[in-house]
Amino acid sequence: MQLNKKYIGAIYLSLASSIWGGTFVVSKYILNYIPPLTLITLRYILAVLALFIFIKFISKEKLKKITKKDGFLFLLIGFIGYFLSISLQFLGTKLTDAHTGSVLTASTPAFTIIFAKLILKEKITLKKIISLLIASLGVLVVIGYGGSNGFNFLGDLALIGAAITWALLSVLVKIASKNNSSLIVTAYAIFIGLIFTIPFTVFELKSTPVTYINLNIILGLIYIGVISTAIAFFLWNKGLEMVDTGIGSLFFFFQPLVGSFLGWFLLNEKLGMNFFIGGVLILSSVFVVSYEKTPELIEVKE
DSSP states (O other): OEEOHHHHHHHHHHHHHHHHHHHHHHHHHHTTTSOHHHHHHHHHHHHHHHHHHHHHHTOSOOOOOOOHHHHHHHHHIIIIIIIIIHHHHHHHHHHSOHHHHHHHGGGHHHHHHHHHHHHHOOOOOHHHHHHHHHHHHHHHHHHHOOGGGOOOHHHHHHHHHHHHHHHHHHHHHHHHTTTSOHHHHHHHHHHHHHHHHHHHHHHHHHHSOOOOOOHHHHHHHHIIIIIIIIIHHHHHHHHHHHSOHHHHGGGGGHHHHHHHHHHHHHHOOOOOHHHHHHHHHHHHHHHHHHGGGHHHHSOEEO
């Protein structure tokens, strides 16, 4: 029995998003000892090493000379997605809590629908419009009430910025994957993200040095660098290559589920009523827009 291509893509996207749900919890702990940009740099160093070692010695895919057009796309993906978006995500995570971070960035699908329409000319259906409105309301509910979540407007704003820029990244990856494998796109783009991050990291370390390193932090760095970045970024890009961009981005809903559970289970974070209300609204928007595509995603061929 041969699995449908879009079904495999759905599995990739689900795995990537679930891994990122854990990233909020792990990074929340590490950020107590390592400043945000420094953590991103360490994350990318580990990811680049893992990806290029894999390409060099294991993968059938090999590095090749890239065209100016593809090089420009890699540059945009590296800057917008792997530098700007991730920086905003880590800043927001540091200023707020893990489950709020995972829910706010789960608004990404709503923004992806807009970019997919503007750039890829994908149709905006009534269901997509309804989904966008519900998700926007969910974001406002989470931001608008502090409750037990420890309301921080700057942190929430940074996370919304991370959601918007990641939505743009998803569209750019779809374009870049037309002429390049997802593995190559991921490796080059993360390397470019690392180049952008290093100068800011040097400046950051002058005022905010690393305060403490132990085994848990080292294991956390390995998780964030290898699993959450090298592997999950590849899975996400590969999944987007296989399914419609707007629908594929909706698999972000696994992220708040995993992130919230781990935040409660490991960090003893309390889940306020505003979180549940906003979370239900955002997840409802995912259901509304993905309902029409569900049969297509689970189709199998005998």
